[in-house]
Amino acid sequence: MPPISEVKESGFVRDLDILEALSEAIARTGEGLRLTDIATVTGREKSQLSRALSRLEKAGLVARDDTSRRFGLGWRLFHFAAMTAEARLTSRAQPAMRELVASLGETVHLCVLRGVACVTVHSEIPRHGFRGLAWVGVEAPAHTLTAGRVLLAELGEDSLRALYPDETLPDVPPTGHIRTRTELLAECTRIRTRGYATVDEEFEPGLVGASSAVYDFRGLAVASLNVAAPKSRLNGRLDALGQRLAGVARRLSGDLGWRA
Structure with missing residues (x-):
């Protein structure tokens, strides 16, 4: 050519x-x-x-x-590239997400980071998952969600301090455990060590969740796999869920060209 x-x-x-x-x-x-x-x-x-x-x-x-x-x-080229990359990411993620839905019986979300917001770009829903679609396209503060925190954890301390210049974090829900930048930095360190993030009734009473980051061929965290479910259904299996998501996320990352 x-x-x-x-x-x-x-x-x-x-x-x-x-x-x-x-x-x-x-x-x-x-x-x-x-x-x-x-x-x-x-x-x-x-x-x-x-x-x-x-x-x-x-x-x-x-x-x-x-x-x-x-x-x-110019900005328009980057906009085109972002849309194309997001569509490819969603297409590659769907089989892995459906596998998780089949084994867990819970809704699985694919989320991306936009500034300091976490956005759900795709959800796979079990038959009883009547709430899953409501999250697609919705922005939420990244520091309040496991899906956002696993992506923030990949940015490094300097970038996090630039994103959150004040010690007190904004828009923290009443049940939120992480309310300061210092606490967020410590949580990001824990996430990098474990390879996944969990929350226990932080975003909503009775709701727990876990997330793990997905990497592309450059080694950049481009998305996160997330499961949020009623605490009664997970029955103390939150860390096991995080480990399961981390394994699937690594496999999906490999499909995108990532190498450890």
């Missing part, structure tokens, strides 16, 4: 050589390119490139840093 720069078409297809040049530069050096650099790489006139970059910037496909005057990839 020829490089994009060799495709002899007008309009947007021709401008793809700009995006290709920017992508390669960012992958190689971590920085975008100035107009002169783009002209050198693509072999195009500066005046023509300036008009093309203006169109791409308006479309959100490139972004310019006013300080360095370098062009980089």
Whole structure:
């Protein structure tokens, strides 16, 4: 397949050589390119490139840093990439989630981290699971949920301090056990040691849960597998549930290219 720069078409297809040049530069050096650099790489006139970059910037496909005057990839490309990655993740996770539902008889959720919010992107529900679908698309404070905490635990202390600049954590439910940043940091350390997180009636009275992180080929935690159920049904098996989720999450991570 020829490089994009060799495709002899007008309009947007021709401008793809700009995006290709920017992508390669960012992958190689971590920085975008100035107009002169783009002209050198693509072999195009500066005046023509300036008009093309203006169109791409308006479309959100490139972004310019006013300080360095370098062009980089725009927000819309990252949005497309995130949607595609999330759809692939959901597709690969479904068989493992259905297996868990069949063996546990409980709803299994796939969750992702967006800023300091935890969002359920997919749920697999047993026949009695009348509440499962209500969580899909709903955002909740990540530090209050096992599904969020296992992902926060992978960020490291400096990142957590930046996300939570105040010692007192916001939006903690009345039954929440972790109410300060110091307590959250300690819990994240425990999660990294165990490989899973558990909660016992923190988010809602009578509700317990467990979660474990899923990693991609880069070794980044991209999602979590979560089970939340009435305490009466789990009957003291919370840690066993966490270990089971950790095993399934590792297997799913392997399917995504992760290697320990």
